[in-house]
Amino acid sequence: MNRWLRWSSTLGVNLIVLAFVMFALIPFIQIASMSIETPVELLSNTFHLVNHPTWANYKDIFSASSAAGAVGQVSSFVRYFLNSLFVSTVSVLIALTVAIPAAAGLAHLIPSLRNNLLFTYLSFYFSPALAIVVPLYIIFSHIGLTNTYTGLIWSYQIVVLPFMVVMLTGYFEQLPKETEEAAVIDGAGQWTLFWRIRIPLMSGGIAASAIIGFMYAWNNLLLPLVLGNQGTQPVTVGILSFISYNQASWGPMAAATMISAIPEVVLTLAVQRYLVRGLTLGATSELV
Amino acid sequence: MMDTSPGMPPSAALSKMRKPRFKLHTVYVWMTIPALVILALVLVPFLYGVSLSLTNYTLISPEFHFIGLANYQELLNGSSGFWHALRITFEYTFLVIIIEMPFGTLLALLLNSARLWFPGVARSLVLIPLMIPPVVAGLMWKIIVSPGQIVPEILSLFGLGNWPWLSGLRTALLSVVIMDAWVNIPFVALIVFAGLQGLPKTTEEAASIDGANALQRIWHVTLPQLKPFLILALLFRLIMSLQQFDLIFGSTQGGPVNATLTAVLDAYQQAMQFNNVAYSMSEIVVLWAISYILSWIVFRWQFAKRPVEGTIR
Numbered sequence: 001m002n003r004w005l006r007w008s009s010t011l012g013v014n015l016i017v018l019a020f021v022m023f024a025l026i027p028f029i030q031i032a033s034m035s036i037e038t039p040v041e042l043l044s045n046t047f048h049l050v051n052h053p054t055w056a057n058y059k060d061i062f063s064a065s066s067a068a069g070a071v072g073q074v075s076s077f078v079r080y081f082l083n084s085l086f087v088s089t090v091s092v093l094i095a096l097t098v099a100i101p102a103a104a105g106l107a108h109l110i111p112s113l114r115n116n117l118l119f120t121y122l123s124f125y126f127s128p129a130l131a132i133v134v135p136l137y138i139i140f141s142h143i144g145l146t147n148t149y150t151g152l153i154w155s156y157q158i159v160v161l162p163f164m165v166v167m168l169t170g171y172f173e174q175l176p177k178e179t180e181e182a183a184v185i186d187g188a189g190q191w192t193l194f195w196r197i198r199i200p201l202m203s204g205g206i207a208a209s210a211i212i213g214f215m216y217a218w219n220n221l222l223l224p225l226v227l228g229n230q231g232t233q234p235v236t237v238g239i240l241s242f243i244s245y246n247q248a249s250w251g252p253m254a255a256a257t258m259i260s261a262i263p264e265v266v267l268t269l270a271v272q273r274y275l276v277r278g279l280t281l282g283a284t285s286e287l288v
Numbered sequence: 289m290m291d292t293s294p295g296m297p298p299s300a301a302l303s304k305m306r307k308p309r310f311k312l313h314t315v316y317v318w319m320t321i322p323a324l325v326i327l328a329l330v331l332v333p334f335l336y337g338v339s340l341s342l343t344n345y346t347l348i349s350p351e352f353h354f355i356g357l358a359n360y361q362e363l364l365n366g367s368s369g370f371w372h373a374l375r376i377t378f379e380y381t382f383l384v385i386i387i388e389m390p391f392g393t394l395l396a397l398l399l400n401s402a403r404l405w406f407p408g409v410a411r412s413l414v415l416i417p418l419m420i421p422p423v424v425a426g427l428m429w430k431i432i433v434s435p436g437q438i439v440p441e442i443l444s445l446f447g448l449g450n451w452p453w454l455s456g457l458r459t460a461l462l463s464v465v466i467m468d469a470w471v472n473i474p475f476v477a478l479i480v481f482a483g484l485q486g487l488p489k490t491t492e493e494a495a496s497i498d499g500a501n502a503l504q505r506i507w508h509v510t511l512p513q514l515k516p517f518l519i520l521a522l523l524f525r526l527i528m529s530l531q532q533f534d535l536i537f538g539s540t541q542g543g544p545v546n547a548t549l550t551a552v553l554d555a556y557q558q559a560m561q562f563n564n565v566a567y568s569m570s571e572i573v574v575l576w577a578i579s580y581i582l583s584w585i586v587f588r589w590q591f592a593k594r595p596v597e598g599t600i601r
Binding site: 009010013014016017020021023024025026027028029030031034097098099101102104105106108109127128129130131132134135136138139154155157158161162165190215218219220221222225226235236239240250253254257260261264265268269272275 | 315316317318319320322323324326327329330333334336337338340345347394395398399401403404405410411412413414415416417418419420421422423424425427428429431432437438439442470473474478502531533534537538552555556559560565568569572573575576579580
């Protein structure tokens with residue numbers, strides 16, 4: 001191939017990728033810029049990069065006298081953020097506690113049963129979340145679980161648990177059999193095998209499924225929208241309350257948007273190579 | 289048929305060692321019980337919801353009774369908004385798939401290209417939209433496409449500054465599809481990219497030696513081998529866009545004048561705003577059936593034909 005053609009195709013590949021990158025980043029450029037603008041700049045009604053950067057918007061959403069209101073002693077944004085953190089973390093911990101043994105069990109069951117179970121799990125994905133949320137709302141209001149953390153964490157299991165079981169089952173199946181056999185020959189019991197061999201070997205997989213499960217929980221909107229109230233709702237719902245503001249209040253909203261997006265971006269970049277499996281409920285390891 | 293006499297070969301010793309596993313089989317069944325219990329706690333509401341769709345339950349009145357399929361009849365006769373919502377849902381899903389599949393595949397091929405200058409950086413950056421909550425994505429886009437903001441300003445360079453985006457009756461749906469594409473082109477790309485990484489280099493080299501150019505190699509060699517991954521991406525995009533809620537709720541909430549009111553949005557409004565829980569549940573059951581049938585067709589098409597074999601790492 002001649003040199004000119006090679007160079008121009010290299011340039012073409014990089015330019016198109018650059019276009020994709022710009023497309024991915026455009027919203028962040030404007031929102032990040034807005035989050036450090038003053039109300040006067042925001043009102044000018046045309047996009048421009050910030051002239052007089054200020055942290056005022058960030059201070060606002062974190063102070064109890066925030067324009068967005070407050071719950072008790074803390075600003076409502078802080079409350080939403082802590083709710084997200086608490087509900088997502090506890091949901092993931094509960095899901096891990098039941099999903100690890102379940103996955104270990106499933107990995108040892110006969111394949112046909114396992115694949116049926118896999119499809120059953122996947123079929124949870126086929127059902128719209130509303131099919132579960134609305135009845136849960138009715139049941140919860142009878143037993144007093146609406147607007148409680150318990151109710152939210154219970155409902156979050158539908159988001160976190162099936163995916164975690166499938167993903168972890170894939171990891172258990174991939175564990176090298178030789179190590180286990182060696183351990184059994186050395187006299188290790190099933191319990192030792194489980195705790196000393198299998199769990200350490202798949203700590204990476206467990207961490208990845210925990211983080212991706214956390215992402216699913218954190219991103220969820222519908223469950224807390226229906227089942228929570230201002231005291232228990234996470235940022236995904238809380239951020240919607242900023243929407244009705246006039247344009248001068250877009251600053252705090254932009255700041256809130258940045259803060260609610262950042263933890264996840266950081267966490268998920270850390271487990272990037274596990275993302276495919278997580279986002280497809282483990283299906284890439286099971287089906288393809 | 290196992291020889292357990294002393295002096296047996298090592299392989300037989302191993303298979304004897306493995307024997308306790310079968311005794312422990314019940315233990316493995318028991319280990320799955322807690323997870324099944326929790327799933328049952330989630331399944332019960334689903335069945336309860338399906339049964340509610342056969343009643344005239346509303347959130348306001350405590351009195352309700354069995355009315356058979358009356359809700360479904362109401363849905364399917366022309367006077368309900370459900371047909372409109374279904375049409376919007378299918379248009380949305382169709383547009384999402386015909387935009388996201390080719391662009392996602394293109395992005396994956398480019399990210400896999402040896403000619404890319406900063407592959408690590410590029411891969412991380414294009415994935416970022418996938419990591420933020422979809423409702424936040426909807427909210428961000430709602431702001432940046434409003435008049436005078438960054439997107440119309442950029443488009444005005446091409447004379448498209450007046451495209452009405454979310455406020456136009458005809459443009460709102462396409463605008464939401466573009467937002468969905470922003471979030472999920474990386475999703476498709478990620479799955480296809482995983483497929484590309486697992487492909488053997490040999491077939492492509494052979495085609496190259498046979499004189500195939502880059503485009504021919506991609507079309508005739510790479511893409512056919514990627515089929516399982518393309519169908520997997522299609523399956524997930526199909527299910528998720530039929531049920532897209534967060535993104536639309538964050539941006540248009542179904543408006544303007546129901547232009548983006550998909551079936552899920554409609555069912556949400558019926559249940560939580562108009563209190564018609566039973567009617568809403570019947571809408572959801574119909575949508576569930578549609579999603580299930582469509583995804584079963586796609587699932588059968590590729591995956592159920594052959595036994596599960598091997599794994600992709």
